[in-house]
Amino acid sequence: xxxxxxxxxxxxxxxxxxxxxxxxxxxxxxxxxxxTLDQSDAPAARRIEAEIAKRVDQCWSxxxxxxxxxxxxxxxxxxxxxHKGFDLLAWWLPLGxxxxxxxxxxxxxxxxxxxxxxxPELESVDAExxxxxxxxxxxxx
Amino acid sequence: xxxxxxxxxxxxxxxxxxxxxxxxxxxxxxxxxxxxGKAAPAFTLxxxxxxxxxxxxxxxxxxxxxxxxxxxxxPCKGEAKMLEQAWQxxxxxxxxxxxxxxxxxxxxxxxxISHHGVTYTTVxxxxxxxxxxxxxxxxxxxxxxxxxxxxxxxxxxxxxTNQVAAFHRGIEAALNQ
Numbered sequence: 042x043x044x045x046x047x048x049x050x051x052x053x054x055x056x057x058x059x060x061x062x063x064x065x066x067x068x069x070x071x072x073x074x075x076x077t078l079d080q081s082d083a084p085a086a087r088r089i090e091a092e093i094a095k096r097v098d099q100c101w102s103x104x105x106x107x108x109x110x111x112x113x114x115x116x117x118x119x120x121x122x123x124h125k126g127f128d129l130l131a132w133w134l135p136l137g138x139x140x141x142x143x144x145x146x147x148x149x150x151x152x153x154x155x156x157x158x159x160x161p162e163l164e165s166v167d168a169e170x171x172x173x174x175x176x177x178x179x180x181x182x
Numbered sequence: 183x184x185x186x187x188x189x190x191x192x193x194x195x196x197x198x199x200x201x202x203x204x205x206x207x208x209x210x211x212x213x214x215x216x217x218x219g220k221a222a223p224a225f226t227l228x229x230x231x232x233x234x235x236x237x238x239x240x241x242x243x244x245x246x247x248x249x250x251x252x253x254x255x256x257p258c259k260g261e262a263k264m265l266e267q268a269w270q271x272x273x274x275x276x277x278x279x280x281x282x283x284x285x286x287x288x289x290x291x292x293x294x295i296s297h298h299g300v301t302y303t304t305v306x307x308x309x310x311x312x313x314x315x316x317x318x319x320x321x322x323x324x325x326x327x328x329x330x331x332x333x334x335x336x337x338x339x340x341x342x343t344n345q346v347a348a349f350h351r352g353i354e355a356a357l358n359q
Contacts, residue, residue, distance in 0.1 A: 066307035072285040085285050092287045095312055113288055115309030138197075145190050 055100035062094050065103055068120050069093070069110060077120050215317025218334065222327045223246075223315035227305035230283055230291050236305050238331070245356035246278045246327040249342075252286045253294035255321045257341040262298035264343055269302045272353055280305065284313045284321050326352035328359040332336055 066078035071086035078086050080124045089110070096106045110165075122128035166174070214224055216310065226237035238246070249265055251258040269279040279302035283291040288306060295304055307313055324342055326335040335352030342349040 071306075084256075085252065088254045088290055089289055092289070113308045114285065115311070117309060143191065145193075 057100070057102065059100065059102040060097055060106070062097055064108060065093055066090060066095075068107070070118055070120050072114055072118060095132060187349070211247075215337070216315070216333055218337065219332060222243075222246075222325065222333050223312070225307075225312040226317065227282065227307055227312060230304045230306050231295060236240065236280075236303060237307075238251075238327075240329050241278050241280070241327075243329050244276050244278050245353070246280055247272075247353060247356065248280050248282060248295055248316075248325040248327060250282045250284045250307075250316070250318055250321050250323045251294075252284050253290040254286065258322045261322055261341040261343050262300060263317055264346075266302070268349070268353070272357075273302075275357060277353060277357060278303070278330050282307050282312060284318065285310050288358060309318065324349065324352070326356040328356045330359075332359070334359050 063079075067070065069078050069089065070076070071078055071081035071083050071089070073085045074081050074083045078090055092110075093106055096109065101109075106117065116128075122131040124132065212281050222238060226235050226239075228235050247268075249261075251262075265279065265281075269277075271298050273279075281295075281300060281302060281304035283294075283304060283306045285308065286306070288308075289304065291304070294300075310318075318321070319339060322341055324338040325333055328334045335355035336348050338348055338352065
């Protein structure tokens with residue numbers, strides 16, 4: 042990373058907020074080791090980091106840098122699938138699965154709670170038994 | 183309530199069937215190294231040394247030496263000079279040398295080509311899809327393809343500088359078959 046930053050050279054002023062290598066390296070995959078750049082020390086990962094650092098220094102936005110990397114390496118270079126087209130399924134399917142599972146569990150729990158036998162009510166104690174119990178307790182005190 | 187239970191069971195069954203389908207698809211689409219004597223996996227890739235694309239099919243009828251490399255690969259630097267010399271040696275016999283830049287930054291690849299004086303055709307496999315079809319385990323790796331588009335000789339894993347005899351035998355096999 043130090044080498045990457047050194048290659049990038051001095052920073053210039055940008056017309057928009059500057060992105061950073063630290064921001065992007067968790068979102069970009071190392072193509073040879075299949076981890077994100079921040080977890081890789083592979084030569085290919087270091088070269089991509091250097092390229093990102095160079096583009097950051099040239100005031101490219103994160104979107105532009107990602108677009109260039111996708112054009113160079115294909116969509117597989119992105120750690121997360123894009124939020125459009127068929128790739129949307131990757132975002133919505135897990136969410137749909139979680140919601141469906143929650144609904145099923147909820148319905149199951151509701152059904153289970155309704156199907157249980159009611160707890161037997163305690164028989165009421167008649168007045169005579171209650172008086173004798175009070176006497177017994179009073180003697181124990 | 184009975185229909186709800188049935189719907190739940192159907193959803194669970196569909197999910198299991200889907201996962202099973204994915205597993206089967208993955209197993210049947212795994213990359214395997216192509217066998218010597220069989221057809222070389224076809225590809226069409228963007229050229230780095232010029233405009234446009236190049237397909238392997240367009241080279242049918244000529245022996246082809248395919249070398250996978252990358253600018254970040256240290257052994258690739260070591261064999262670049264020898265590859266260029268071999269290309270100069272064999273080009274008059276009709277042999278085509280084709281460099282495939284694997285998982286590389288385009289500007290780095292161009293710098294590599296310029297720095298090492300590579301003059302044969304170079305294409306880019308940025309996504310690594312073609313490398314996968316060839317069962318690549320790393321770079322450099324070199325394959326030899328005869329005039330009929332079949333893989334011949336040996337598949338050289340690692341730098342050719344350590345396997346010079348096998349390299350020349352591979353070229354001769356591509357020329358003579």
